[in-house]
Amino acid sequence: MNLDFSSEKPIYLQLSEEIEDAILAGAYQEEAQIPSTTEISISYRINPATALKGINRLVDDGIVYKKRGLGMFVSKGAKEKILDTRKENFFEMYITSLVSEAKKLSITKEDILKMLERGFDK
Amino acid sequence: MSIDIKAVTMTFGKTTALDNISLKLEENKIYGLLGRNGAGKTTLLNLITNRIFPSNGEILLDGEQVMENDRALSKIYFMTETNFYPEWMTVRKAYIWTKEFYPEFDAEYAASLSEKFSLSTGSKIKNLSTGYQSILKIIISLASNAPVVLLDEPVLGLDANHRELFYKELIRAYSERPRTIVISTHLIEEAADIIEEVVVIKDGRLIMQDQVENVLSKGYSVSGTATAVDSFVRGKKVLGVDTLGGLKTAYVLETPQKDSLPEGLEISRLDLQKLFIQLTN
Numbered sequence: 001m002n003l004d005f006s007s008e009k010p011i012y013l014q015l016s017e018e019i020e021d022a023i024l025a026g027a028y029q030e031e032a033q034i035p036s037t038t039e040i041s042i043s044y045r046i047n048p049a050t051a052l053k054g055i056n057r058l059v060d061d062g063i064v065y066k067k068r069g070l071g072m073f074v075s076k077g078a079k080e081k082i083l084d085t086r087k088e089n090f091f092e093m094y095i096t097s098l099v100s101e102a103k104k105l106s107i108t109k110e111d112i113l114k115m116l117e118r119g120f121d122k
Numbered sequence: 123m124s125i126d127i128k129a130v131t132m133t134f135g136k137t138t139a140l141d142n143i144s145l146k147l148e149e150n151k152i153y154g155l156l157g158r159n160g161a162g163k164t165t166l167l168n169l170i171t172n173r174i175f176p177s178n179g180e181i182l183l184d185g186e187q188v189m190e191n192d193r194a195l196s197k198i199y200f201m202t203e204t205n206f207y208p209e210w211m212t213v214r215k216a217y218i219w220t221k222e223f224y225p226e227f228d229a230e231y232a233a234s235l236s237e238k239f240s241l242s243t244g245s246k247i248k249n250l251s252t253g254y255q256s257i258l259k260i261i262i263s264l265a266s267n268a269p270v271v272l273l274d275e276p277v278l279g280l281d282a283n284h285r286e287l288f289y290k291e292l293i294r295a296y297s298e299r300p301r302t303i304v305i306s307t308h309l310i311e312e313a314a315d316i317i318e319e320v321v322v323i324k325d326g327r328l329i330m331q332d333q334v335e336n337v338l339s340k341g342y343s344v345s346g347t348a349t350a351v352d353s354f355v356r357g358k359k360v361l362g363v364d365t366l367g368g369l370k371t372a373y374v375l376e377t378p379q380k381d382s383l384p385e386g387l388e389i390s391r392l393d394l395q396k397l398f399i400q401l402t403n
Binding site for chain 2: 010011012037038041042043044045046047048049050
């Protein structure tokens with residue numbers, strides 16, 4: 001896991017996405033505990049308030065939940081929830097920028113479709 | 123513990139080092155005090171710790187005057203560039219003495235930090251290298267357990283590994299026992315993600331106090347051809363510009379509106395360091 005400190009994306013958002021990625025990859029199973037805010041802020045060297053904000057975003061989205069006195073745990077169905085959201089955002093995140101860059105470079109729709117096929121065959 | 127700096131002015135002869143600064147540092151936050159050389163950072167820290175007295179205005183610690191107030195001052199640990207321990211003293215002795223002035227000083231924690239930094243506690247202070255003099259002061263600041271810790275250029279002379287270790291230990295100590303921390307540093311990028319709020323001083327005046335995240339979301343740079351950039355930034359708050367041949371980059375202090383970006387212009391985020399340079403130029 002790595003945070004990109006020069007990215008335009010705020011650190012807390014990157015952090016919550018990193019944790020989501022780890023859940024998708026199976027590093028944190030559903031109902032398993034995730035590292036504490038303190039552990040996260042120390043290992044990423046970020047202000048604990050930033051770490052907390054990243055975790056709270058996951059709580060708000062129902063990805064993790066708090067067990068009083070024990071820590072934060074991955075919710076049941078978290079993986080599916082993350083997948084759903086990411087699929088929803090796929091168009092906005094990738095297709096929009098792909099098309100705009102393609103237009104800039106005068107790449108046609110047919111060219112892109114060919115590239116897509118090549119990409120999938122790899 | 124909160125620090126309230128009220129309309130403080132500090133003059134040395136004809137020079138005004140601080141000019142009517144009002145600033146509130148809230149309890150248990152990590153602040154970054156930024157400013158160029160001679161901006162007045164150290165003067166401000168010296169005033170907070172009552173080493174010098176303001177020409178005008180007052181400084182309150184949890185509502186109490188710091189001036190001539192030993193009780194208030196024992197709550198603040200100030201790590202300075204200068205070493206105040208006698209040179210012949212050993213590190214171990216320095217820890218014992220610190221406990222006299224800072225009753226909350228955690229000797230066990232200091233010993234464990236010494237081990238992490240490979241500082242031998244039997245060494246005399248005069249025999250420590252510049253880096254290890256800093257490390258000794260860092261360890262004492264963290265272990266002091268003072269509710270207010272002021273760090274003036276804490277990583278001076280430290281190598282990259284020790285700087286990394288320092289930042290991590292700072293976060294650990296802060297997480298386990300929250301306190302108000304003020305870090306005055308020139309290594310802005312290194313400290314940027316640890317700081318919650320930034321205070322920028324220029325020529326003795328406060329020019330910015332804001333959450334780091336807000337500051338970062340406000341500033342951006344836009345580059346492209348000179349004419350395109352000029353027309354795009356018209357009416358916006360431009361901090362500075364760079365030109366490289368026909369390419370122009372303008373640094374803008376405003377929330378970027380990506381949708382309204384004309385074709386051919388690129389915008390990117392300003393990191394804290396770049397923003398600071400533009401603000402204080």
